[in-house]
Amino acid sequence: MALAPELNKQTKLKEVAGIPLQAPTVDNCRQIQMFNTKPDDFFICTYPKSGTKWIQEIVDMIDQNGDIKKCQRAINQHRPPYIEWARPPQPSGVDKANAMPAPRILRTHLPTQLLPPSFWTNNCKYLYVARNAKDCMVSYYHFYRMSQVLPNPGTWNEYFETFINGKVSWGSWFDHVKGWWEIRDRYQILFLFYEDMKRDPKREIQKVMQFMGKNLDEETVDKIVLETSFEKMKDNPLTNFSTIPKTIMDQSISPFMRKGIVGDWKNHFTVAQNERFDDIYKQKMDRTSLNFCMEL
Numbered sequence: 001m002a003l004a005p006e007l008n009k010q011t012k013l014k015e016v017a018g019i020p021l022q023a024p025t026v027d028n029c030r031q032i033q034m035f036n037t038k039p040d041d042f043f044i045c046t047y048p049k050s051g052t053k054w055i056q057e058i059v060d061m062i063d064q065n066g067d068i069k070k071c072q073r074a075i076n077q078h079r080p081p082y083i084e085w086a087r088p089p090q091p092s093g094v095d096k097a098n099a100m101p102a103p104r105i106l107r108t109h110l111p112t113q114l115l116p117p118s119f120w121t122n123n124c125k126y127l128y129v130a131r132n133a134k135d136c137m138v139s140y141y142h143f144y145r146m147s148q149v150l151p152n153p154g155t156w157n158e159y160f161e162t163f164i165n166g167k168v169s170w171g172s173w174f175d176h177v178k179g180w181w182e183i184r185d186r187y188q189i190l191f192l193f194y195e196d197m198k199r200d201p202k203r204e205i206q207k208v209m210q211f212m213g214k215n216l217d218e219e220t221v222d223k224i225v226l227e228t229s230f231e232k233m234k235d236n237p238l239t240n241f242s243t244i245p246k247t248i249m250d251q252s253i254s255p256f257m258r259k260g261i262v263g264d265w266k267n268h269f270t271v272a273q274n275e276r277f278d279d280i281y282k283q284k285m286d287r288t289s290l291n292f293c294m295e296l
């Protein structure tokens with residue numbers, strides 16, 4: 001019997017310092033570590049599936065003063081590069097960043113311990129968005145199923161173990177979020193929560209605007225709220241990834257713009273998994289002051 005496409009994938013991750021990453025990224029590790037930031041760089045930093053494309057669209061709209069036409073210059077995926085992105089022979093994320101004029105907006109999913117040393121020397125701005133672990137985990141599961149460049153996630157139960165052991169691409173959610181949270185007062189870091197963005201997008205967009213040093217009128221902010229809503233982004237070919245080939249993302253398995261809600265974990269976790277997850281969460285996040293909203 002033929003396997004479902006998502007179970008037929010042969011891709012394997014490699015590791016750097018115990019953190020699994022896609023093999024071309026690991027092979028390009030040296031170039032990433034040598035990357036030079038500039039003082040006016042602005043980084044969007046996230047653990048995967050935390051609302052990266054959403055915040056990136058918001059940042060772009062603010063940067064373009066709410067001009068929709070300017071935001072339509074390229075698909076969302078190609079606007080700010082991920083510095084760790086690598087797929088030779090195409091130019092790497094670092095190559096693309098190096099070719100960009102200042103001031104640059106860049107992205108990364110890297111945990112703090114894998115960031116290039118120059119991140120800490122130039123007083124750049126970092127916008128970090130965190131999403132509650134359970135929804136992140138569910139979203140990542142469906143992404144793993146449809147992504148043709150990530151390994152086979154196995155069953156939900158198997159994937160559950162992979163996730164809690166930090167063996168998914170870009171490593172442990174717990175270490176990632178804790179790492180960025182712990183340094184938030186030492187650098188120019190605006191730490192936002194996906195759940196707050198869902199609850200009050202206008203307020204969160206205003207925080208981003210202030211952090212970017214922009215001052216847009218209320219009408220423009222309202223336009224940004226509308227244009228970056230889940231429904232609008234799901235319908236927009238520049239933000240819904242419909243132009244990405246099926247050999248990279250097979251959206252017939254699961255769409256990139258899947259549900260965009262808080263609390264979908266309740267449709268996936270068994271009672272036993274939920275209790276076990278809560279115990280692990282308590283152990284791993286014990287000493288942080290982080291507080292996540294699990295449902296709205």
Ligand SMILES: Nc1ncnc2c1ncn2[C@@H]1O[C@H](COP(=O)(O)OS(=O)(=O)O)[C@@H](OP(=O)(O)O)[C@H]1O
Nearest residue numbers: 048049050051052053054139229230257258259260
């Ligand atoms: N505008 C808007 N509003 C609310 N939610 C949104 C929005 N845009 C993207 N999303 C949801 O974010 C999830 C994808 O996260 P990322 O963009 O971080 O994915 S990635 O790591 O860059 O591949 C994924 O979450 P799930 O739907 O839970 O899978 C997207 O649907």
